[in-house]
Amino acid sequence: MPIKYYFVMKKDKISLKDIANSLGVSTTLVSLVLNNKGEVHGISKETQAKVIAKAKELNYMPSFMARGLRTGRSFTIGVVVSDISNPFYSRMVRYMEDEASKNGYTLLISSSDESHNKESKLIKMLIDRQVDGLIISSSQPNLSFLSDVEASSIPYVLIDRVFEDNLNVNTISVDNIQGSYKAVEHLVSQGYKKIAMLAVTPIYVSTIRERIDGYLRSVDAFNLEYGSELLVELDFYNLRQSILNIINSMILKPEPEIDAIFAINNNVAVECLKSFKELGIEVPQNLGFISFDDIDLYELTSPSVSAIAQPLETLSTQAVNMIIQNIENKTHEFQQMKLDTELIIRESTLRE
Amino acid sequence: MPIKYYFVMKKDKISLKDIANSLGVSTTLVSLVLNNKGEVHGISKETQAKVIAKAKELNYMPSFMARGLRTGRSFTIGVVVSDISNPFYSRMVRYMEDEASKNGYTLLISSSDESHNKESKLIKMLIDRQVDGLIISSSQPNLSFLSDVEASSIPYVLIDRVFEDNLNVNTISVDNIQGSYKAVEHLVSQGYKKIAMLAVTPIYVSTIRERIDGYLRSVDAFNLEYGSELLVELDFYNLRQSILNIINSMILKPEPEIDAIFAINNNVAVECLKSFKELGIEVPQNLGFISFDDIDLYELTSPSVSAIAQPLETLSTQAVNMIIQNIENKTHEFQQMKLDTELIIRESTLRE
DNA sequence: TTTTTCACCTAAATTGTTTTAGAAATCAAA
DNA sequence: TTTGATTTCTAAAACAATTTAGGTGAAAAA
Known part of the structure; x- marks a missing residue:
């Protein structure tokens, strides 16, 4: 060299x-x-x-530093997501970047890996760096960990994952309950009756909780077989194995207990698809399959995968706009926005 | 509301x-x-x-700003890629984030969309923000646009896309020529003879140039039919249509001119896969298919897609380490690193 | 001729660090 | 009793901007 x-x-x-x-x-x-x-x-x-x-x-x-020192402003927005390499977040962040840049702001992006500890540290780090605002997709169960942010009086918005209705906080998210309901409703309309939801720990994340909630409501509403017994909580750190277990014990048998799977997010769905491929499970003939979150690859698999899509662009640009309003108005005016999901029907739920 | x-x-x-x-x-x-x-x-x-x-x-x-003002340091590394929502870059950036954070640095990430103008502006912006170093995957053809960086005396490293051998610049990339060669070699070993390379504008991007170069060399070495006539340059802004055209005019006919496609990167490959699906082209029976870059979804398509994988983690962490060395040593010691690619054989190139 | 108004500009403080150059106090050596 | 070390600490400058509070001089009004 x-x-x-x-x-x-x-x-x-x-x-x-x-x-x-x-x-x-x-x-x-x-x-x-x-x-x-x-x-x-x-x-x-x-x-x-x-x-x-x-x-x-x-x-x-x-000089950025001199100006920042004097004015207390950095024209920077801190963003905390669980993993920037997850296509859901990388697309989200990209939309944010464009919107922020239109308004003269730059993003400081960081990944928390669903770790509370890391998340808190990242938030502290971002505050130290004098970001003007924060956009957080939190893996925490509630507001308590946000004490740092509150103390700093930096405006923030919770995106995608939001906590119990709290009018003192900016939030933007989708209607997960309704989304789950739509997914199950669609499966039912296709004649599936034994619909499992594959959820994942940690279940206190609001999206997880709400999607489970939506599933349970629809199970009730449609009076589904087995009822909530088919709600499975997979271990986040052992996704692959726990999915294989489910498939082996509940699907690969003469009288399967499950005839459709509803994957709670793209992580779970991707692992399911890998397992299906490995075990030769025929979707949608033997098993209907639908996923929350819509990612590019769903179009390209065989069969292509039906999904509940979130309006990512709106979610992202609105989050940025919310925070900029807060930053520039100096008035602490909180907003809560809840957006609708869209059912995208592809091959994985269409039984011939 | x-x-x-x-x-x-x-x-x-x-x-x-x-x-x-x-x-x-x-x-x-x-x-x-x-x-x-x-x-x-x-x-x-x-x-x-x-x-x-x-x-x-x-x-x-x-105070970050006060300290930065006084010391001239920001413990921030600017990163410019073409598109953070491209899985190749989002994974790359994620590896960088982890490595940087280990060393007390934070990333400022931005997407250039392959636009020279935007790229130059981003670099200027990052310099203004007093980043301590820059990691750039440039869409420019040569060093001239880097005058801003040079003038600022901020250390930088070119990653993935590097220019003509220049010993005065830090670079880290893979051996694209060798990578292309491996891909063609593999196709040849599977009995494919009419191997098209689908390249994409702008061809002055170094990775594109080198991959084409490697293709041409292997066409020569294996004495392939049609020779370099099967090198196709697709229009980046009109990928979909230009791919459909190729397929219609060169593949969907009794005596096809092409029996295998080598996609120059994941963007091209994804569009190819969509087209194959739409037009019902059977891979690998009617057409062999391999792609440069290895992304998650290649495992999940049917057939799964063979690929030339880049050692993303090494690429990313080394880039970060290079730049930090430069930042902290203050000595301007330039390094050039070229890493090997790996041929990943999956179903799309395995004719029964 | 004095006062007021107006147009145009500036000195100096401020922001929170780091760093240079040296001060003050104590004690030992000469 | 002065000098010299030694230990422990500090004043003030520097970084580069923004902003407050006002200054200067010329023309207009009294």
């Missing part, structure tokens, strides 16, 4: 002072002009033009 | 001064102690203990 040493002359940054000195004016004046406060402070047109020209000539860029 | 107004008392932040005042010492002393320079500056053990205790008691957190 070739190695070389170089010594680069550090070109020092242009500051307000440099502009001011080279024009023989004060830094105050330069600052005012460059912040579009020239008019209101009665700086003459010519002086303004000179300043602007000089700034351009010297390629002036304000 | 319920709305409420709240007025939160802003708990102001604890500064060095607060600690200093409450102990009747100078801020200098407090700063030294909290930066572990107490010993070397001969601060007495008792005073040190008092300061540390007080800092903990008051829950002191240094």
Whole structure:
């Protein structure tokens, strides 16, 4: 491996002072002009033009740190999700990035891996970095861990995963209960009767709780066989094995107890699909299959996978807008938004 | 939508001064102690203990901006990729995040959408934000656009997409030429003879260039039918249609000109898979199929997709380590790393 | 001629650190 | 009794911006 040493002359940054000195004016004046406060402070047109020209000539860029120190603003929004490599979150974050950038904000993104401890640390770190606001998809069960955020008086919005109705908090999420209901309803309409929900720990995450709730309501409403016995809680850290167990014990037998699976999220669904492939399970003939969350690959599997899609773009852009409103208005006005899901019917639930 | 107004008392932040005042010492002393320079500056053990205790008691957190202003450091690494929602990059970024965090750094991630203009702006933005280093997967053809970075004397590393061998730049990438060669070699070994490469604009991106190069070399080496006529450059902004055209004009005919497709990256591959599905093309019977890049969904499609996998984790963690070395050593020592790819054989290239 | 008004500009404080250069106090050596 | 070390600490500058409170000089009004 070739190695070389170089010594680069550090070109020092242009500051307000440099502009001011080279024009023989004060830094105050330069600052005012460059912040579009020239008019209101009665700086003459010519002086303004000179300043602007000089700034351009010297390629002036304000110091982020100096400005941040003085104003307390960073034009940065902290984002905490469980895992940026999960396609659900990477798409979400991408929408956020675009919306934030439109408004002159940048994102500081971090992954909590569903760990409370890590999540709290990340939030602390983001606050230290003086983010102007936080968008959090929390893995915590309730607001208590948010004490850091509350104490800091930084505005935040909970996205996707929200806590018990709390009017003092910004939230944006989808109607998970209704979404689950739609999924089961669709399976029922296709003639499936023994519908299992494969949920996953930790069940205190609001989306999980609500989706289970929706499932249980629909089981009641449609008076399904076995009832809630077919609600299975898989171990998050042992997804693969626990799914194989279910399949072996409840499906691969002469009189299967399950004729359709409703996967609670894309993680579970992907593992299911792998198992189906491995064990040669025929979907939708032997087993109906539907998933909460809609990810790209559902279109490409055989059969393609029906899903309950969340309006990701709206979710993301609205979250960003909410937080920016809070940041810029300085008024602490809280909003709660709940969006509808969409049933996407593909091959995995269409029995011939 | 319920709305409420709240007025939160802003708990102001604890500064060095607060600690200093409450102990009747100078801020200098407090700063030294909290930066572990107490010993070397001969601060007495008792005073040190008092300061540390007080800092903990008051829950002191240094101001990121003040520190950054004074030291010129931000403990932030800027990352520019073409699209964070592309699974290749979202996984890459995730590995980077973990490695950076181990070393006390945070990432500032942004997507360029393959636009030169946007990429330049992002880099400028990141420099403004005083990142300590940059990791760039550039869509530019050469170094010229990097003048901003060079001028700023911020260390950077080019990842995945690197330019002509340049010993004055940090680079880390895979051996794309060898990777392409392996793919074709494998197809040949399976009896495919009319192997098309579906490339994509812009072809000046180094990975594209090199993969094409590797394809052409192997076409030569194996003396393949049609030779380089089967190299197709698809339009990035019109992928879907251009792929359908190829399939209709070159495959769906009695005497097809193509018996295997080598997709130059996951974007192209995904569109191919969609088209195959739509048009009912049987892979691998009628058509062999392999892709550069290995993404999760290749395991789940039917047939599963063979691929040339990049060592993503190594790529990412090494990039982070390179940049941190550069940041912390202050010596400008450039490294070039080229990693090997791995051929992953799945169903899409296994003709019965 | 003095006062007021107006247009245009600036000094200095402030933000919270780090760091340089040196001060004060104590004790030992000369 | 002065000098020199040694230990322990501090004042003040620097980083680069924003902002408050006001200054200056010329023209207009009294």
